[in-house]
Structure formats: structure tokens, C-alpha cells
Amino acid sequence: MTGPTDPALDPLKARIAEAQLGAEAEERGKVIAIADGLATVDGLPGAELNEIVTFSTGGRGFVLTLEENHINVACLDPADDVSAGTRVVRTGQLASVPIGEGVLGRVLDPLGRPLDKGPVPDSTERLPVERPAPSIIDRDFVSEPVETGLLVVDALFAIGRGQRELIVGERQTGKTSIAVDTIINQANSDIISIYVAIGQRTSAVRHVIDAVREHGRMERTIFIVAEASAEPGLQWLAPFSATSIAEWFRDRGQHVLIVYDDLTKHAATHRELALLSRQPPGREAYPGDIFYLHARLLERASKLSKARGGGSLTALPIAEIEAGNLSAYIPTNLISISDGQIVTSQSLFAANQRPAIDIGLSVSRVGGKAQWGTMKSVSGRLRLDYAQYLEMKLFSRFGGFGDDAMTARMKRGERIAALLAQPRLSPLDLLTQIALLSALNEGLLDDVDVEEIARLKTALPSIFAADSAFSELDLTTAKLDEDTQSAILEAVQTALKHA
Structure with missing residues (x-):
């Protein structure tokens, strides 16, 4: 004999009936050492490169390297509470970033978390931060210019849609200004702009955002920010995350301009993480894969063929040199990867000739092929x-x-x-x-x-x-x-x- 049922229990009964009961496997490991944002983890044999893992303290990280008996995890959140013995759990998900129209006009971190006090981007679709570059058969000739609005660049070193043009020079010689002026000049064009801040001061990033908001079109610009105080893992991910966002627009036939500011700091972050994970150091203590790191990033910039939609992704990486030494390790790597370089001069900058571009050292390897006929x-x-x-x-x-x-x-x-x-x-x-x-x-x-x-x-x-x-x-x-x-x-x- 059953008594009367309580209507208030009906929702609870429905949830119990829908519950999926049974065994659930969960792969767990533990931290055996941690230093400067890099954790050495034991007990996750099935982990994949770039997979997101969670610490029992609530923070997250991604798998940076796989070793024979352990993995190295770069922290994506402050790791002050993480110590030896902290439990680590796999998520089975690769590091990814939200994509779509909802990220336009936003200031985000490399994981898509808002930094502009706005809501989380309204996007149900995400893309992994590491994606293969388009094949040669999927590419087209670079034949249309990206108008920078700077006479010295548009007339002498034309940049084409789909090109990779390095901006290199000593600090405080106007490298970022050239890139920001180019972004602002897209206010009346069909190009979407993405600015990636890697290890920059908060005040410097704020000046760039304010300049675009005042003189450009904020609603057609995206900012991916991993400032100097951010975890090394976030700084490492920043350019790859931004490129995945750019590729979503490019693959839909749109045109995107992306500025990496700057890859010298990105290389330093990679060196820091590599040395912490005990990878063999090479020239200037950089690991042996430093060239491959930036090559696989910049190769993703391209002009797609008409069969693939005809979209383009133009990259303006920035690199810093010391004492005018263009033959330093990272600048020469980037020069060999890119399709030309714009070199800024300390002496021209001091002489108030700005943009302080050294026309003798600067070159565009696409140049006239992407220049309008009248300008040529x-x-x-x-x-x-x-x-x-x-x-x-x-x-x-x-x-x-x-x-x-x-x-x-x-x-x-x-x-x-x-x-x-x-x-x-x-x-x-x-x-x-x-x-x-x-x-x-x-x-x-x-x-x-x-x-x-x-x-x-x-x-x-x-x-x-x-x-x-x-x-x-x-x-x-x-x-x-x-x-x-x-x-x-x-x-x-x-x-x-x-x-």
C-alpha cells in the first residue's frame, strides 16, 4: 500500500530517472614539481599535446611537452596554490578559443575570457589554437594591397593581402605605431583587424585600444591580450589563439589583418618554458624548435584560392633588436620566414623623421605585384x-x-x-x-x-x-x-x- 505522493518531489524524481548511472573512468595524476608557471605532472599517460588539464585547486593548464615518465603543463591561471602532490585531471579537450561574429569589438585573453568587463562571447563554436597551415594547392597569388595609409609603406614597400611583413627595429622607434596606423586605416575597408599583445605593459596596451576606439572602428577590431603580468602559458598561447580566430573569418571569404606585438617576447617566453622543462638549450639558450615555433605560426597567413572562398590573412609580426643588430638570432629567423621586413631606424627617429623607416634595409618581397597600377x-x-x-x-x-x-x-x-x-x-x-x-x-x-x-x-x-x-x-x-x-x-x- 502506497501513501500520497508529494508534488514537490516530482522534479527530483524526473532528474533521478534521467541520470546516467554506471562506471565512469577518470585519468588522474599529481604534480611532482612546479616552478614559474610550469608544472611537472606524473600519472597522465594518455595526455595529448595542447590538452587542457585542471588542478584540484581550480586552475587550468595545457600540456606543453610529453616526456617518457611525465608531462610538463604550462599554467593558464595563477598557480600560487599549486604544489607538489596537487591532483591533476585530464579534460580530454584541446586548448581552444571561441570564434564567430561575437568576438568582434572585444578585448579577450587567449582562452576567450573577457578583459573588457563585457559578457563572455556568445559563441557555441570553438577552434583549437593549433591548426595546420593551408596547403599550397589551397593558396592563391598575393595580388591585392593592404593599404596602410602610410605613404612611405604604400609607395615603397607595398603589403599584399596574405603577406607576412615583419616590422623590426630597436625599442621606442615606432614599430607599434606603424602597425596601429595600419589597423586604423582599415576603418573604411573590408579588412577585420586583430591586435595581439604578448608580454606588453598594461599601459601600452591601453594606449593602443584607446587609439583604435577613437580613430578607427572598434567594432571591426579584436584584441587578444596576454600582458606582462599574465602567466607564461597565456603569453605562449596568445598568437596561436588569435590566428585561429582570424582563420574563422578568412575561411568564410573575408579578409583579416593580424598584428603580433611582439614575437621577440614570445620567443623569450618559449625559451623560459623550455629551460624549465629541461629541454636542451641551443644558440642564445633558445631550444632547437624555436624556428619551427614561429614558422608554423606565420605559415598560417595566406591568400586562399577562389575555390576556398578567396579570403586572406595578412600578418604583421613585430620583433625588437638591440643596438641595431639585425643579425641576432630571433630577428634573422623571422626575416627568413616572412615575405619582407620594414626596418625602423633609431637615428631617423631621433631626427624626427617619422615613420622612422630605413628604406635601405627595408624590403617587400611581394611589393609591386600587390600594388595598385596607379600607385606603381x-x-x-x-x-x-x-x-x-x-x-x-x-x-x-x-x-x-x-x-x-x-x-x-x-x-x-x-x-x-x-x-x-x-x-x-x-x-x-x-x-x-x-x-x-x-x-x-x-x-x-x-x-x-x-x-x-x-x-x-x-x-x-x-x-x-x-x-x-x-x-x-x-x-x-x-x-x-x-x-x-x-x-x-x-x-x-x-x-x-x-x-
Whole structure:
């Protein structure tokens, strides 16, 4: 005989009926040593590389290396409570990052956790941080430019969509500024930008975010931040996580620009973790796989074929050198992996020539193949003329030039230097760049004071914006027709009168 049932127990009975009863296997290990964010764990023979594990204290880590009798786990959370004997459990999941439209405009850590006081990204899909690079058959030629808004780059060292262009130089020479200006210039383009901060100061990252929020399009930019105080495991994962996010957009036919700031600190983090895990040190104490580390990262940048959607992923890795030593280990590795380098100069920066790009050491191995035809037609002799000016300027310290031709070249070089000088956060559109170079080639700037050129660059965009005929120009053609060229030069003369 049964008594009356209590309706309040019905939900509990339903949950009991749905419960999956039975044996459940769980692979556990324990920490045998931990130091500086790297734990040595015993007892997880089935663990995989990059697999997420959890500590009994609540923190997480990922499997960095597999040894014969133990594994090394890089901590992803503060490990102050982790000690020898702490229990470790496998999750069976590889390190991954949330992807999708929901990450646009966000500031996240390498695991997708919000750092901007916003909600967790609304995404049910995740991608592993380590993914294979596209095969050769899936790639296409790099043929379209990424317009940086910097005249010296767009005219002399054009960057193509799908290219890997290294930005290298000493500290405090404007490397990050070049990358940030490029991100800001995408405000009116179809390119999504991702900025990856690896071991940077919190204040420096904040300045970059504020600059993009004020001058660019925050809703088309993603920030992946592993600052200097973050765990080494997070700093190690940061560029790989950001690249997986970028690949999701690229594989859907979109175009992405990613900035790694910087890979020198990433290499130092890899060296730190490698030495803690007792890997054999090589040159400058870096492990033997340091080249492979960055090669497999940067190889993921590519321009996909039309059959794969035609999307692109352009990479701008940043590297720091000391005392102008471009032949240091990490910079030479990155130079050999990338498709060119933009080298910043301490002396040019000190002389207030900014962007402080050394045109003699900088090169783009894609260059003209990704440059619009109109830009190529007006920038042909610019690099040679400027290089000659810099050499003549060096020798002019020992005395003046009596030759009128030499004096004219010096005068022209001064105007080229003024054209290439550009303040931060003030990108120039393609039409303005072409107009300035056309005016230089036609001699319209020969008698203009150097100080007036800066005002000319400010006045030109408003003149072009006021005339609807200029907005209809096709600037991808091989060369402008005579009528269009005359109209552009007339606009320059108008701007000179008002400058």
C-alpha cells in the first residue's frame, strides 16, 4: 500500500530517472614539481599535446611537452596554490578559443575570457589554437594591397593581402605605431583587424585600444591580450589563439589583418618554458624548435584560392633588436620566414623623421605585384631619388655642392622626406597619396616650402571629398588618363593656395 505522493518531489524524481548511472573512468595524476608557471605532472599517460588539464585547486593548464615518465603543463591561471602532490585531471579537450561574429569589438585573453568587463562571447563554436597551415594547392597569388595609409609603406614597400611583413627595429622607434596606423586605416575597408599583445605593459596596451576606439572602428577590431603580468602559458598561447580566430573569418571569404606585438617576447617566453622543462638549450639558450615555433605560426597567413572562398590573412609580426643588430638570432629567423621586413631606424627617429623607416634595409618581397597600377606608375623613381638624397646629405656635412644639378637633387630630396614624414594616427587615403606623388613628379612641389607640405597633406582630402567626380575614380588601373591627371594636379594647386 502506497501513501500520497508529494508534488514537490516530482522534479527530483524526473532528474533521478534521467541520470546516467554506471562506471565512469577518470585519468588522474599529481604534480611532482612546479616552478614559474610550469608544472611537472606524473600519472597522465594518455595526455595529448595542447590538452587542457585542471588542478584540484581550480586552475587550468595545457600540456606543453610529453616526456617518457611525465608531462610538463604550462599554467593558464595563477598557480600560487599549486604544489607538489596537487591532483591533476585530464579534460580530454584541446586548448581552444571561441570564434564567430561575437568576438568582434572585444578585448579577450587567449582562452576567450573577457578583459573588457563585457559578457563572455556568445559563441557555441570553438577552434583549437593549433591548426595546420593551408596547403599550397589551397593558396592563391598575393595580388591585392593592404593599404596602410602610410605613404612611405604604400609607395615603397607595398603589403599584399596574405603577406607576412615583419616590422623590426630597436625599442621606442615606432614599430607599434606603424602597425596601429595600419589597423586604423582599415576603418573604411573590408579588412577585420586583430591586435595581439604578448608580454606588453598594461599601459601600452591601453594606449593602443584607446587609439583604435577613437580613430578607427572598434567594432571591426579584436584584441587578444596576454600582458606582462599574465602567466607564461597565456603569453605562449596568445598568437596561436588569435590566428585561429582570424582563420574563422578568412575561411568564410573575408579578409583579416593580424598584428603580433611582439614575437621577440614570445620567443623569450618559449625559451623560459623550455629551460624549465629541461629541454636542451641551443644558440642564445633558445631550444632547437624555436624556428619551427614561429614558422608554423606565420605559415598560417595566406591568400586562399577562389575555390576556398578567396579570403586572406595578412600578418604583421613585430620583433625588437638591440643596438641595431639585425643579425641576432630571433630577428634573422623571422626575416627568413616572412615575405619582407620594414626596418625602423633609431637615428631617423631621433631626427624626427617619422615613420622612422630605413628604406635601405627595408624590403617587400611581394611589393609591386600587390600594388595598385596607379600607385606603381607614380612611385617608380621615388626610392632611388630618396636614397640618393640621403647619401648626398651625409656627404654634405663636409661642404656644400657647387653643382646646380646636385643642389636641385638635394632640394627635391628634402621635399620627398617631407612627403614621407607623417604624424601618428593620420593615415592618407590612396587618392591623396597618388596626388602628392604626381605633384612631386611634375615639379609642382619644387618651389614649395618644406613646411607647407604638411599643410598640403591636410588640405587635399577635403578638396577631393567636395568633388563627387573624384569619388568615382578607378585607382586600380595601370595609369590615369590625361584628363584625370590634370584634374588631380589642379586640385593640388588649389590646395597649395589654401595651405
